[in-house]
Amino acid sequence: MRTTIRDIAEKTNLSITTVSLVLNKKPNKIAKSTKDKIFKAAEELNYIPNQVARAMVRKSINIIGLILPDIQNTFFADMAKGVEKEARKYNYRTMLCDMDNDEQKIYQYLEMLYQNGVKNVIIGASDEGNVNKTLFSMIKQFNMNAVFIDQFIEDEDVSCVSVNNEEGGYLAAKHLIELGHKKIGCIAGNEYAKDSSERLAGFKKGLKESGIELEDDMVVHGNYTLESGSKCAEYLLKKDITAIFAFNDMMALGTMQAAREKRIDIPGEISLIGFDDILFSKFFPVSLTTISQPILDMSKKAVKILIEGVDKDIFQKETVLFQPKIIIRESTRKL
Structure with a gap:
């Protein structure tokens, strides 16, 4: 069975409230020796925080939903790698959602993420154009925080990270x-x-x-x-x-x-x-x-915009446009 905060409280002979404050990193004046005792017991009992339960309290979860058109396209694989690496710096995990070039899946993924307490999403561009009123309506209905990457959206109040x-x-x-x-x-x-x-x-x-x-x-x-x-x-x-x-x-x-x-x-x-x-x-x-x-820099910026908005609890539209550059190799030649 899954180890709970109650199990750790019993093992340490401390109150559930004390254990919860420490493990959930809430502001407290608990002695360092007591904290160390709790952390040691949690490790011995293989305690894993119940993220969904936390989400019910905070109305969010430390997971970024990353919705991409086609992970077989190496460009989006690189994007996923960049997002996941940057998210870890903020103690966030990434839930990858691959549309497999099926535009209808984006709506299914948004609903699935919402049902699992994930309200922070990064959405990659699709060649078929997955940006529409239905999408924005769902994001608003689910009270999600969204950053669009590799696309520039002028008419909606959303943040975008793209290239020129x-x-x-x-x-x-x-x-x-x-x-x-x-x-x-x-x-x-x-x-x-x-x-x-x-x-x-x-x-x-x-x-x-x-x-x-x-x-x-x-x-x-x-x-x-x-x-x-x-x-x-x-x-x-x-x-x-x-x-x-x-x-x-x-x-x-x-x-x-x-x-x-x-x-x-x-x-x-x-x-x-x-x-x-x-x-x-x-x-x-x-x-x-x-x-x-600069896909890694673009991914890094998208995560940063999202996390800063969560921390401040204020999401303001931000548009970041990176500049491309030419890389000359062997496939072009002078006539």
């Missing part, structure tokens, strides 16, 4: 232009996804500054998966192009696979640039030139 996607697209365009490329294809995300439209806008801006117009048939839309990148690349590789900008590294990897199957050399025949700088992009068959998002 338009600047990232602009950097990709300028790099390819500097290498002499003019015939360029794009593998974008969902056409309704804000991050994708921002990257595309920045890319078009960079091209336009050099007098290059991006034709509509040079832009194809994937869903940020390796498979969609491969499928989109099959279409673009039939075009008269010298370079491809994939809007994330997973689709860039899919492009490499499609090129290899067609015996098209990267970067000999096609230069390729991605977006994200996921951990293993440097270990792709050809190390990937990419636009880097």
Whole structure:
């Protein structure tokens, strides 16, 4: 059976109130020797705090719910690692909720987290656009504290941590232009996804500054998966192009696979640039030139905003926009 505070009280011959004050770290004037006695007994009896019971009293729990679109995408795996590492510094645990690219799961996860006393959540961007009125209504109904990461939301009173996607697209365009490329294809995300439209806008801006117009048939839309990148690349590789900008590294990897199957050399025949700088992009068959998002710093900031709001019991809207940078590797070359 689970060890309770009553068991520790009996073992130490102290009152339940005294034991509870010490183990729950409540303000008290209890002698250090008594505290040490309680902690020793708790260790000997393998006492584990009942977090759900605590939540019923505090109306919250020291757990951050992290809802991500697809943990198979290394970008979100890196995000989860960053959130979990930072949360531990504040004595918080992380409950990972993987939507597996099923948009309906976000509502199920919010309800599950609420039922288990979790009211602090970090929500990652989805290519399909999981940000809608229903989502915000649930967050408000459940009295949850939410920070959105990798997405920028203007119309709602929520905190967001993201990267300057338009600047990232602009950097990709300028790099390819500097290498002499003019015939360029794009593998974008969902056409309704804000991050994708921002990257595309920045890319078009960079091209336009050099007098290059991006034709509509040079832009194809994937869903940020390796498979969609491969499928989109099959279409673009039939075009008269010298370079491809994939809007994330997973689709860039899919492009490499499609090129290899067609015996098209990267970067000999096609230069390729991605977006994200996921951990293993440097270990792709050809190390990937990419636009880097500081995902660990973004994750750290999202946790900090959430925890500071909990500590102050005041949540004010905060928007943090990180700047991307280009990482030049072997997948792009000068014409």
